[in-house]
Amino acid sequence: MLFRILRRLYLALDTTRRVTANVLFAFVMLLVIGLIWYGFRTPSIPSSSILEIDINGKVVMQPSALVGGRNWVAKMTGTRVEETTVSDVTDALRAARSDRRIKAVLLRLDHMTGAGPASIYEIGRAIKDYEASGHKVYAWSDSYTQAQWGIASHANEIYLHPMGEVKVRGLEATSFYLGSVLNKLGVTVNVAKAGAYKSAPEMFTNSAPSEDALTAQRFWLNDEWAQLSSAMETGRGLSQGYLKTWMDNYLDNLRRAGGDAARMAKETGLVNGIANWNDLRSRLAGHDCFSGACAGEFTSLGEYLGVAPLPHSSGDGAVGVVTLEGEITEESVGNGNASANALIAMIRDAEMDPSVKAVVLRINSPGGSALASEKIREALISLRKSGKPLVAYFGDMAASGGYWVSTAAQRVVSNPLSITGSIGVYGMMPTFDKSLAKLGVGVNSESTGTTGISSSPLVPFTSNAKAAAELQVSDTYAKFLYRVSQARNMTVEAVNNVAQGRVWTGRQAKERGLVDQLGTFDDAAEQAAKLAGIDKSYALKFFEPPATAGVADALLAQIASEAGLPVWIRTLAASAISAADPTSGEQKTSDFIQARTLWQVR
The missing domain is CATH 3.90.226.10 (2-enoyl-CoA Hydratase; Chain A, domain 1)
Structure with a gap:
């Protein structure tokens, strides 16, 4: 009797196990098939669509391995990744120039964490090339770092969150010097170098930069800022030297705006308008964009890269x-x-x-x-x-x-x-x-070497x-x-x-x-x-x-x-x-x- 009860219990448990395993297997297979279908589907780009380029994370030439391994998924699903490549942005802008489905471009820059001056220059040039086709580029951020505004400055219209500000500060090269503290800790940094201006070791040996290092740094830094500020002024349609005057009068302009940095940015011509993200999208779409109501009017960068006629995709x-x-x-x-x-x-x-x-x-x-x-x-x-x-x-x-x-x-x-x-x-x-x-x-160190x-x-x-x-x-x-x-x-x-x-x-x-x-x-x-x-x-x-x-x-x-x-x-x-390890002395x-x-x- 007991044996039959135990046997039936075992069979019931075994059946439950098999059914559960099969259900889980079927669920996983359906999930995989669904992802494959979703990934390899051809997204539909509606006519009169606005290309929404969310420059997310750091702007790089090539994504790192951890991010790069996910990029194929991001491009197929339109999701954001932690880096954005220069070529993804410039390729999309160049493809959109002759794509009749794209009527305008909207740059979202609040997720961007950094970009070098050369990357800003390259993206800015692609923006101007797109604008030359007769279409508009809009830019928005909750606040603009200098790098973010450097890209936005090439857009036709720039918008800023009501609580935001534009942080144009010039270029800075800030270093700290550990020579004194390392000396107090008893750490000796042994250096050999060739080149009077090769100043990298000074961080660990000095308490301040050498005169040679300062001279060299100021020389390239001033030229870098002269080029970058000129490019931003030209992109924004400002007179040459305007940004220097803007920085010189920063506090006076802020006082006149009652401490409202967003208002000051508008009054001084660095932005065209004040708006939050959804308000701007609603204005561009022509109707309320809250709760995803504008999904059909906008195409993400990831979706567009999956179907766009990208430049130099074929040739001899x-x-x-x-x-x-x-x-x-x-x-x-x-x-x-x-x-x-x-x-x-x-x-x-x-x-x-x-x-x-x-x-x-x-x-x-x-x-x-x-x-x-x-x-x-x-x-x-x-x-x-x-x-x-x-x-x-x-x-x-x-x-x-x-x-x-x-x-x-x-x-x-x-x-x-x-x-x-x-x-x-x-x-x-x-x-x-x-x-x-x-x-x-x-x-104690023992060595057989001489x-x-x-x-x-x-x-x-x-x-x-x-x-x-x-x-x-x-x-x-x-x-x-x-x-x-x-x-x-x-x-x-x-x-x-x-x-x-x-x-x-x-x-x-x-x-x-x-x-x-x-x-x-x-x-x-x-x-x-x-x-x-x-x-x-x-x-x-x-x-x-x-x-x-x-x-x-x-x-x-x-x-x-x-x-x-x-x-x-x-x-x-x-x-x-x-x-x-004594065996590591070779x-x-x-x-x-x-x-x-x-x-x-x-």
């Missing part, structure tokens, strides 16, 4: 596009867009692809590992030897290692607002022996280590000067005169022979197509790095990058662990320029 041949974005490292870290391993793989893919007739290397990088930069340059030279022309394009930044890589190109096109140059070399290694002594911690050089940050930096570092830095600088002299057809002496670690704007670099042409990415692509003989009709083929980084690694790299932390701080813990010459060691030639 392809111009390959490889993007180097971020700090140049040897291994895949974080977004992978500036990893030598990932870049070399993409370059080889472009070299082997028979449809690719020429390549544009887009660069947005402050530099990084000298060894990684040289490896990327060597891969680019191999591509050129295969017969494919190579053009480098400088975006927001192409400095130091970023410029090193460009020496492989036949032609260099720079955005006039790019930050470039910084042709110099430095290496840093902190040692913590004095810090540990202050805490009463003893350190070089007098230790890889451990826990022991003092010896005179042999300092001499070796200075010799390697000097040698790397000499190689840097030679690479530039060969690429730019200049003498080494002439290169040295404009090098020394000094930073230039794209316009200043052109005046000094460091770039061939000022322009945008489109200009660089046209140059590459012309060199390949396909300039009458060509497609653009973008090569992207594999998302090889783990989620935790990518997030940590992103946090470190956003915080502006140098590699030696990011890798301190890992290096300290390896220093405690020292090679290349250890001084490895991306994951404390000492780097950069």
